[in-house]
Amino acid sequence: MQKNFYIFMQLPDGRKVVAGRLLYEALADGQVQSYFRYESSWITHPDTFPLDPVNLPLESSVFQLKSRTGLWGVMEDALPDAWGRRLLQARHMVDVSRDNNIALLLLTGWADPGATGFADTLNIPNRIITPMDMEMTDQAITASEAFEKNAGVVNLPDFFISGGSSAGGARPKVLARSQKNQYLIKFPSINDPSPEIMAQLEFFGMSCAQQSAIPVPEFFLIKASASRMALAVKRFDTVETKGRLHFLSFQSLTGVDEQLGLPYSRMADIIKKVSGKPENDLKNLYKQMVVNTLICNCDDHLKNFSMLYTPAIQRFCLSPAYDIVPNLWQREHILSIGGKISDINIEDLLREGKHFSLSAQRSLLLVKKAIQGVTKAFKSNKDMLQLLSATHPLCHSLLITIQENIDSFKSQYGVDHI
Numbered sequence: 001m002q003k004n005f006y007i008f009m010q011l012p013d014g015r016k017v018v019a020g021r022l023l024y025e026a027l028a029d030g031q032v033q034s035y036f037r038y039e040s041s042w043i044t045h046p047d048t049f050p051l052d053p054v055n056l057p058l059e060s061s062v063f064q065l066k067s068r069t070g071l072w073g074v075m076e077d078a079l080p081d082a083w084g085r086r087l088l089q090a091r092h093m094v095d096v097s098r099d100n101n102i103a104l105l106l107l108t109g110w111a112d113p114g115a116t117g118f119a120d121t122l123n124i125p126n127r128i129i130t131p132m133d134m135e136m137t138d139q140a141i142t143a144s145e146a147f148e149k150n151a152g153v154v155n156l157p158d159f160f161i162s163g164g165s166s167a168g169g170a171r172p173k174v175l176a177r178s179q180k181n182q183y184l185i186k187f188p189s190i191n192d193p194s195p196e197i198m199a200q201l202e203f204f205g206m207s208c209a210q211q212s213a214i215p216v217p218e219f220f221l222i223k224a225s226a227s228r229m230a231l232a233v234k235r236f237d238t239v240e241t242k243g244r245l246h247f248l249s250f251q252s253l254t255g256v257d258e259q260l261g262l263p264y265s266r267m268a269d270i271i272k273k274v275s276g277k278p279e280n281d282l283k284n285l286y287k288q289m290v291v292n293t294l295i296c297n298c299d300d301h302l303k304n305f306s307m308l309y310t311p312a313i314q315r316f317c318l319s320p321a322y323d324i325v326p327n328l329w330q331r332e333h334i335l336s337i338g339g340k341i342s343d344i345n346i347e348d349l350l351r352e353g354k355h356f357s358l359s360a361q362r363s364l365l366l367v368k369k370a371i372q373g374v375t376k377a378f379k380s381n382k383d384m385l386q387l388l389s390a391t392h393p394l395c396h397s398l399l400i401t402i403q404e405n406i407d408s409f410k411s412q413y414g415v416d417h418i
Helices: 082-092 098-108 134-149 195-211 250-254 265-274 278-295 346-356 360-380 382-391 393-414
Strands: 003-010 016-026 032-038 063-067 116-119 173-178 181-186 219-223 229-234 247-249 306-310 315-318
Touching (some): 003 098, 082 098, 134 173, 134 229, 195 219, 195 278, 265 278, 278 346, 278 360, 346 393, 382 393
Antiparallel strands (some): 181 229
């Protein structure tokens, strides 16, 4: 039997409008056949834009898809991650497997983060998450730990979010406010190998990007208790008018599921095709690739990179960088550089740079800037890193590897003076 649901968009000025409709039917072979069409009112709307400029361009055609979930990537971006699925399961006692993704979208209502909403009628979803006060972080961490230990008996407040996995990572997280600004507060998970240091590691990773002149949202550490730290990251999808900016992941844009070994240059190809500022975006993505290599941020999957719709130029641009976390144990990247996922050197980076439309000279200059940025972040976070190294063997080993990467890159192509 065919069913349908509607996709809504929250605009920067706070208005919520219907953007399209999806008709779907479960088939006997376990697949789902879907049809999507933009509403004519959205196509002619003065502030319109495509949900996905690559796979769902703004036109009156009917788009077809046959897959396990029946959802286009931009819709799957609004789905909960592992943490969110556990949260939905506890709150609603529902099947949270991938086969039930459409039902999970309807339970989520509005993606958070994100600008998309979902309902099985034309009534605009009314589920709104009220951010917590930043001062409640300590209580929230305690609640999240209790939930992870026994989800069946712990009710978490609504400011613990379940939907919108693209910019939040898989750890417990809440929405928080401080004056007019909204933040994602990311907590350590009790399942992390060293939960007491994960926030500091991400803070260092974000600092490396920031010092490399890669755009990042505002971020800072919150000391919530004697043994726990949290990381606050300012949301880049919200505006002061209480509206939203639409963003979608590169997993959605590329349309691939199997990412291991996929080259970074696949994202560069997308940027060349749809970005409103391609030269700037290619430069920043390339630097982020180098930083990821230097600091062992090996969880570099496509959901950790996004494009953000920019109303001022009516085009998509690379979003600020997020989820940059040095990995304590993994040394193989998910995405490939110069055909490799480990033991990457400057030759590999220069080879990949050709696919970014960068000359060898330009690529090398960006590599140098990334090395300088990571070196500065090491110096500015010296005390924190020394303490982590002294108290956590895995962190000690990681920091040695990062320093070795820096020294190795410096020794190549005569950049010892950096």
